[in-house]
Amino acid sequence: MLNFKSVEDGARLPHNTLATPRISELIGAIDAERLALADAQGVPAVSFPDFLTRSYGVTEGTLSERIQSSYGPLDFPEPDSPSHRYFTEDIPFSMVIWSSLAARIGCPMPLTDAVIDISAVLCGRDWQACARTAGSLGLGGADAAGIVAAFTTKRHHQPSMRQRPSSPGPAATSRGVRPVPMGGGTPTPGVAADQWRGVRLVRRVQRFREPR
Template identity: 65%
Template sequence: MGSIAIIGAGNVGQAIAGHMSLQGHDVRLFDRWGHDLEPIKANDGGIDLVGEVEGHGRPSLLTTDLTAAVDGAQAVVVAVPAFAHAYISQELAAVLEPSQLVLIQPGVLGSGVELARMFSLAGRKRCLIAETPTSLYTCRLRQPANVYVGAIKHSVPLAAVPSADTHQALAILRTYFGERYVSGGDALAVGLSNANPIYHVPPAVLNFKTVEDADCHPQHSLVTPRIAEVIDALDRERLGLAHALGVEATSFWDFLTSAYGVTEGTFVERIVQGYGRQAFPEPDSVNHRYFTEDIPFGLVIWSSLAAQIGLSMPLTDSFIALSNTLCGRDFVADGRTAESLGLHGSHVGSIRAAFIDGSVC
């Protein structure tokens, strides 16, 4: 058995903490403010899991002390919203040791680079850093300390920063998650394989009245044949950016195959096959993560890196502009950009070096 720290006590954090506890590991669950830990303490110190995983998992430690959470842990899984990555990375860079592994799960393009840069700015030797484009667990909190696990994905790609460390990261994680994490090559390919904005943003923006009315329709039910074509077109812009940067990213449709075993049908039919059984609802406000994460930490960083190399992404930029107005936010100012990663003015070679070789400044 191993020792694993989970940073973040939301949907994914509680799913991992509960599951790993049921597997018999030493599990520490950290929440910055402690609010999400109180229901767990009241639930006999444990998390109830239903769905693909069943049981009552009890972490060995529930804490708001980051140092206590990670001290001696072999693996540290970051499962916080993308807007909290910069803060958590800065804090982790001050306390982690080179022998430890950090898995940002899920990451967004640049999460591993950001953490490596924080170590550099702190003047400390970095630990082993890895990230995935999506969470291994498809899950939702049904009520406090009660998580519905809709699915544990068949396989999720993973890459380390630098990419030469990927196999070492996979070997460590095998103790906890078996063979479900697989090599994704490098962090540039993995980061650009994050398909969440592809599926989340177009239906939400193009059905915005139902967001304002908080109708909470199942997200997959809002994907019409024409909206599915928009999803595909947005996906092709993302794949074009990957190609321009010299990597091959997984298409949204291939993601449905690898994650959920979907292999055929129209675009709409494939989406229903992949997401229909979970039937997770659409956003119920402009503060939903499909806006506050997938746009500033998905579409924005794609657009920003594309601008560095002179690549046009008109549909991506249009969704950013529309969402700024619809949500009354400046997602570019709030989001991850080439400048925030220390890559402003970079060319293809220096962008690749930061993601693949871990060369950060």
């Protein structure tokens, strides 16, 4: 976002070369807000420097130097338009979710909120209108413990599509057996149905997006 002119120009500059020392300071500060949100909810989270170590084996240097060492050999190009997925996916389906959950539990994320607002103007998008939020996931009334429980409750095993019966059948219903619904999972006690559907959707997105 801080190199938006070259994005509009479609310059496709190497991604790592744009992480200057000062821009890297901002990256680190935004990452600190994400880690603070995780800490406020009592869940572990991997910092960006630790991610670079785990993924690329880079252990030394400033954050800017680590980014150069990690991504340099890969020669990733920067986004080449305001409609690139780095904007249209990462902001509404990552940063807006963080901000929305943080607002629920009173955890300030001023830099994250600023990136959301400024990028909305630059990209000509209303991220809030298309994003997933605590409210759209049915977590609008949840506290920190409720949010964590919704995302961490263990799900029961689902049969594969080949194993899943198309209908319960007389024998199955006589034994009280019910077919597993599409999407699977067992709702957490006390969690509303619309909340559970939202949580299942996020889990599917997470499985699709990891590893990136």
